[in-house]
Every structure is written in C-alpha cells, then in structure tokens.
Amino acid sequence: MSVDAALVQRCLASDPAAARELVERFQTDVLAVCRRLLAHVHDAEDVTQEVFLRVFRSLRTWDNQRPLRPWILSIAVNRCRTWIGRRAKGPELADYLHEAPDQRPTDDSSELVREIRAAVDALRDEYREVFVLFHEHGRSYEEISEVVDRPVGTVKTWLHRARLELLDRLKSRGLVPEEEQPKPQT
Amino acid sequence: MLKTFDPSEAEPIPPQCRATVELLQRVLDGDERAESLDADPHPAACLSCRERLRAARVLLSALSVPNEPVSVPVGFTDTILSAVKADQRYRARRRAFATVGGLAVAAALVIGVWFIAKGTSENPNPNPNTPQQKEVVGQPTPVEIAPDPRPKTPDTAPDPRPIRIGDELKSGLATLEPPKPLTDSVALAPKLVSALTDPFTKPATPMGADLEPARKSISALPTATSSGLEPVTDTAQKAFARFLRDVGSVQPKPN
Numbered sequence: 001m002s003v004d005a006a007l008v009q010r011c012l013a014s015d016p017a018a019a020r021e022l023v024e025r026f027q028t029d030v031l032a033v034c035r036r037l038l039a040h041v042h043d044a045e046d047v048t049q050e051v052f053l054r055v056f057r058s059l060r061t062w063d064n065q066r067p068l069r070p071w072i073l074s075i076a077v078n079r080c081r082t083w084i085g086r087r088a089k090g091p092e093l094a095d096y097l098h099e100a101p102d103q104r105p106t107d108d109s110s111e112l113v114r115e116i117r118a119a120v121d122a123l124r125d126e127y128r129e130v131f132v133l134f135h136e137h138g139r140s141y142e143e144i145s146e147v148v149d150r151p152v153g154t155v156k157t158w159l160h161r162a163r164l165e166l167l168d169r170l171k172s173r174g175l176v177p178e179e180e181q182p183k184p185q186t
Numbered sequence: 187m188l189k190t191f192d193p194s195e196a197e198p199i200p201p202q203c204r205a206t207v208e209l210l211q212r213v214l215d216g217d218e219r220a221e222s223l224d225a226d227p228h229p230a231a232c233l234s235c236r237e238r239l240r241a242a243r244v245l246l247s248a249l250s251v252p253n254e255p256v257s258v259p260v261g262f263t264d265t266i267l268s269a270v271k272a273d274q275r276y277r278a279r280r281r282a283f284a285t286v287g288g289l290a291v292a293a294a295l296v297i298g299v300w301f302i303a304k305g306t307s308e309n310p311n312p313n314p315n316t317p318q319q320k321e322v323v324g325q326p327t328p329v330e331i332a333p334d335p336r337p338k339t340p341d342t343a344p345d346p347r348p349i350r351i352g353d354e355l356k357s358g359l360a361t362l363e364p365p366k367p368l369t370d371s372v373a374l375a376p377k378l379v380s381a382l383t384d385p386f387t388k389p390a391t392p393m394g395a396d397l398e399p400a401r402k403s404i405s406a407l408p409t410a411t412s413s414g415l416e417p418v419t420d421t422a423q424k425a426f427a428r429f430l431r432d433v434g435s436v437q438p439k440p441n
Contacts, residue, residue, distance in 0.1 A: 016267075023266050032256040045259065052266045053273050116248040135249050163214060167241035170248075176241050 004068035008059055023052055026069065029137065030076045036132045037080040039121055047083050051076045070146035073139075077129055077147055084125065112175060119169040120162075127162035130155050203228070206235045210242045220246055 001009070007025075010018030030051050034044035054075050062071055120131055129148055133139040145152045170176050199207050206228045212218040223242070229235040399421050 019267060023263050027258055027263060028256055031258060035256060049266050049269050053270055056270045112248045160211060166245060170244055171241060176244050
C-alpha cells in the first residue's frame, strides 16, 4: 500500500492525526495554486478551505492506484474555475480593493516577473492553469493531464500556446531586446 | 491588453525552422539544457528563429526567478480541520434525519396497511342488506344511511389473542386480504342520496295519532281568526274539565 493510500485509509477510519497530516501535506500546494489562479489572497483561502471539505467528502471515491496530489489539485483547479465563474457574475469590487501596494524591492528581475505574472493572468483559463502548474509548480505533463482531465497532447499544446502568448506580450512591452543591427561597413 | 490567442492566427512554422522550435520547446519543458540552444546554427541564418530564441531566453530568465514562497496563515490548518469536522457533523445529522424520516414513513405505511387489512377481515361484507333489500311499491322502507361500523351483537367472539403486526406481516394476512375496493362505496352512493332526498321529494307519511290534536288545532285556525278567540281543542277542553273538577273538590275554609 502506498503512503497516500495508507494516509487516506487512516483518514477514512476517522483518525484526527491523519486528517491533520493530509491537510498539512497538501495545503501549501493548494493555497499556492488557488492564489495564482484567483489572484486574490482571501478568495484563495476560502477556496482552499472548500477544496479540503470536498476532499474529505469524497475520499472514498479516490482511486488508490493513482497519486493523491493530482487528484487534490484537480479539485482545487475545478473549485477555482467555479469561483472565477461565480465572481464574474457577482458585483465588481472597487479598483483600489483589487491591488494592494507592493512592498517588494523593484529591480529588473522583479519587474520582469511582474510582467510575466500579468501576462499569465491575462491568459485563457486553460492556458493559465497548465502554465502555472508546469512552470510555477513544477508538475509533469502527466500530472497536469490528470489535474485538468485532458490528454497529455492537449496539455502540451496549451502550454505551447501559453508561451507564445507570453512572448507576444513580452515583445509588445519592449522586454525582448531588439536585435543589434550590423554596423555598416565603411 | 494582450489579444486572445487564436490558433488559426498562429503563423505556420516553416520546415527548416521546425527543429529549432522543437528544441526551444524541449528547453522550456526542462528536457534540454539552455546551453544546447547555442549549439543550434539555424537561428544565425533565420530572422524568425533569432526572434524566437531571444524571446525564449527572456522567458527562461523570468521563469528562473524563484517564486516567492507561499506562506500559510497562522492557524489555517486548524481552521480547515474545524470546518471539515463541522461539515462532517452536519452531513451525519442530515443522514440521520433522512434515515429516521424514511423509517417513520415506512412504519406509517405498514401500520396503515395493517389497519386496512384488519378492517377488511373484521367486516368482510360491509353492506349485507343491499342484495336482499326489496322495496314495496308505495311503502318505502327506511334506508340505513350509514352502516354501523361495529355491530352491537357481533357474530363471532373477539379474538383474545394479542395483535402483533409482525405476525400478520409474516403470515401474509395483512397483504393477502386486499382493502375494500372503492367500487363498493361507489355502489352505495345512489342509496345514500335517495335516503337523504326522499323525505323532501315523496309525499309525506300520514300523521300518526300523536299529531292529531295539533292537526285539529290547526284546522280550527280559520274559525278562531274570524271570531277573535283562540280555538278550543280537545286537549284544552280536557284540561278545563280537570280544572273544574279540582276546584269543585276543594272545600272552602270557614272564615
């Protein structure tokens, strides 16, 4: 029996220590994915809590032949999609509530990271999900395929398109240096 | 604002650039090291691939910046666990209510079926007079409006055995005898209607002897009306005669 399966078995036996272990093991990943996909700290915390409610509700349906992390992340991604859809229908917050002042030091690299993040936020939901999971969370194609419930080939295509869009954005923002023109021969 | 990517707008990759583009993808996937891009001679001869290469280097440098670590708020685990416990308690309570409700409905159904079966077995022919009843022309027989649910003198002695629903169900008695069909009640309806309406539609029964004084009194009404005096009926005459007799029997006291 795998470590994941043993942990789930203990959770199903109503072992409070096992429940705590499961939450502590995956909460950072879930919270990070939710923060990146929702771009809102408090929404991310609410959705993370909702994700774990659903995880514990449906632990019996988990296939113990498969790894637990992609399954939990797939629930997180689905909840984020639902939340984004719900948020789109709800009233819009005032602009000043969206953005908190950034206290981080600004240099070239942080500016580039901010640009990349802004570009990622502007991506389509599917592209953003695979980009965040691949480049920011280091998940493999196979794992992402399980999380988004699409074939590996589709994941690769989405990731490729996401990169192209990002490059387009970086070029439009002048962050890709222009090619040095060859000096005219005298 | 970045325009939405449309695959149909994607520029086709020329065959000579395909190898470079695939190499770029492998590097971005992490399958190849970034140094392998330097070994590719094609970008030096192709403007598009040089642009792709520059953009890929920018992207790689941006992606190489480590993400800021996600800090979990203090007490977040406890918040999640308490929410999970509350959710489990709520769901367990809801399940219990659903179970109890289901059992109550099932028990009510069983008891209802048993009562119907019991009522049918105690009164197999609810209207035994119906087939034998014959109406004499000109003399309508009194119709029983509602059958007595419990006969005053039962034909059979009550079963001294205590009633057990389980036994009835096991032996199949509760289900073998079906409840009284609705058609029986429907068949009774015309008789009930006629019993209710006959007194008003058919000629009245001749008055009995008890009502004769009243009839005489009423018949004397026209005369009384013309003379202005109340009619004297037999009853009044008898009462007056009794009064005189009593008065005559009284001996006056000497003063």
